[in-house]
Amino acid sequence: MDWKGYTVIYVVLFAFATAQAVVEFAGLVESAYWIAFAVIMVLSVIKAVGVAAYYQHLRWEPRAVTYLVVGGTVAALALTGAAAYSIL
């Protein structure tokens, strides 16, 4: 990827970060917490995938590297999700 491609990714990441703050500044966190929660977390996930895929070049690595990363992520999510569910 050349510098132009990296720049486009950067602009998108910057805009998404701003959008997350705007969700709060607009009062959505106070008025509709769980909608705001979903929007903000989805934006974070998109940003993280963007950084991993393009800045860390996962798109161009063998798929096994992605599985490695997904493995760690699934382990962390399993711990978080199951532990939190256990006390609901």
Place this chain on the structure above:
Amino acid sequence: MSHDHGLPPKSSVSRWFLTTNHKDIGVLYLITALFFLVFGGVLALLFRLELITPGADLLGQMGYNQAVSTHGLLMVFWFISPFAFGFANYLVPLQIGADDLAFPRLNALSYWLYLFSGLLMGVSFFQGTTFAGGWTMYAPLNTPAYIPGEGLGATSVVLALIMFTAAVTLGSVNFLTTMYRMRAEGLRMRDIPIFSLSINLTVWMMLFAFAALLAALMILASDHILGTTYFQYSIDGTTMATDADNPGASLLWAHLFWFFGHPEVYIVFFPALGVMAECFQTFTGRRLVGRKWFIISMVLVAIQSFVVWMHHMFLTGINLPIKTIFMATTIGISLPFDLMVFSLIYTMAKGRVRFTTPFLFSLGALILFIIGGITGVFLGAIVLDYQFRGTYWVVAHFHYVMVAGATALFGGLYYWYPKITGKMYNERLGQIQFGVYFLGFNLLYFPMFIAWETPRRVFVYPESLQIWHSMATVGGFILGASFLLMFYNLFVSLWRGEDAGDNPWAYATSAEWAVSSPPPLENFPGVPSYATGKLEFLDDETVAERTERASGAGHGHAATDGGTAADGGAVTTRAAATATAMEPAHETAGEEHASHASFWPFLVSLGGFVTFLGLSGVRTGSVVYLSMAAIGGLVTFGSLFGMTREPFHAPEMAIAERWPFSSVEKMKLGMWTFLASDIVLFGAFIGSYAFVRVAYGWTAWHHDLIPAEHVTMPGLINTYLLLTSSFLVVLAMVAAERESKRGTVAALVGTFALGVGFLINKGLEWQHLFHIHSEAFPNGWNLSTNIASSTFYLTTGLHGAHVTIGLIICAYMAVRAWNGAYQGDDRAIEYFGLYWHFVDIVWLFLFPLFYIL
């Protein structure tokens, strides 16, 4: 020859401080682990003496609690796994056809961190008292407020465990990189010897499980040293009577600990399973029956091991649906084990058994494991667990499992002793030792099933059970005595034993038996290859030809995972290298120039030991402890820098089997593997935050516990700074590719400046929050104020520490770029970038969770 590598002979003490060779490190692991076996074993004998009568009249109450806790910690952490990894270090490279591990200095560092972590454990006894709350270290008994006295010894134990976990993580990264980048040509993953395969799955589990433990321990260390309040109940004036502001404290520890703890059972047992399978194959003269299904079963267990942890928590307040799910997964995990057990039994039935000492120990281990496994199923059933939890049933069960694993490993010691020493042990004495060992084991642990109503970890019990406890104590001493026989046998055989030759065992086929005993420093007389279906050692010329052919094909190396490789097999040696052998082949094959000596791993670990010992007492304000922390920190940092500057050559193999990471260079694979572990570390921190917040009430949290002064803007600014710094790192790569020195330096300096800006912004924000004076928070909002402040400062602090480490690396690289490095080769910048972008990604989640939501 060894002098050519800067390594003194084995008779020299200095060799053992310098060596990075995997076989030397393996021997060091084995000896050190046996030392900790004796340490933990003597403690066990002491409390078994205590238990002859139902009262604390020998060790005293606190002495008993310390002995029991330390025994558990030493045996689980400092003996069994490191003992297995002694074999793994020695044998995995030999079995897969590598000349060493991928990162030899990192391997030495793992060992020294392990040794010094054990020493820190020992030192903790001299800091008043050591940790006495049981090996599971349940909260809140693991926090200073619940520990008698100053509790410095307990803090040292927590720090020793952190040091040990660091060693394990480095080891996991090293073994995985080695096994995926350095297998002999033609050796498919599924065809590597079963012991190495068991180690492969073990290190996968270690990579993820120990990261969760590291998170738990770092949080606990923070509770001890920094004053956060994750695992303790609210501080109400001078009392700690209520749990009003942190209802999740105890359960959080249980979740984190057992998310690690249950995979740990298999981490301990899998290498033993590998040893058993090797010994069964060799001493029955049969290939493992159903080998493919045996392997599939191990893979299934390795995955399932991460979804059974809550069966350790059936008696806590977790809800019934989750208990039911975990009961099902727990019963489910016994099924693949059934298959493995039947595979071993059938292998025995189909073969012609030779009852040598290694086989006897392997068979004994199988019998003990069957008993341990069946009695464990009881504990996986919720209703039965209600009755058995916290009793000697559990103690007996897990000793039948864990010590069954150790039994197989002792078999492994006899099995590979001739390979490691070149000498044969006394077979008759070995068989006698097995008899004494097996008798002592069962006399020690079986009565515990009968006396199961004895409460666990308590020195009082009903007098009617005394006979069983007396039997157990006698059994314990017989078991202990059996080791005297083993040590005598192995020690004396070093001098009096017959020469073992290359392969003293008929039907042993894995590659370590194809070389001399002990093997030479470089392991093989040529480059190992299974390309023809049997083990061959290629000369340099053939290697050069194949390398060229592979390069011509556009791969750069043999990258396929095809072929019909064998689990060992016949050995042929191609013509020896001649004077015409090509230099480039030497270079790439690494046969002539690999380094084997470095003093820095020892020094880094020594510095770490002094640092941690200092940290254990800094909360007292003692100048001695503060000085140790500072000096130790300097030694560690200086040694790491020295290690970076040291010329050390650990070349990639010219031809190797590398599926599924064929195009991922070893440094990059090492970095990715480390990052996978770091994902779990941060995941566990974020998971802890989510858990205590759910326990408190997710939406009430923000209103009750967080001051109005904690606003979004500092987080948003830091998000911009980090995103921009990530962008600059990729620009540095682009500039390096274009050989623009000025561009590379500018981008790296920009990255550094933005990272520093991030830390300054964070520092200003923290200062502000520490000193707010509102009605709700009249004394500021600091680490100890409440659980929300603890999670905020510690999680973002861990991230800040990652940023700081990144900045040190970035500054180093900027200076190197200024001196002309990286031009036309951006790989180093890319590897740094992988880390830096990961730090960026973590922040992308911390920002919304800690600043907006």
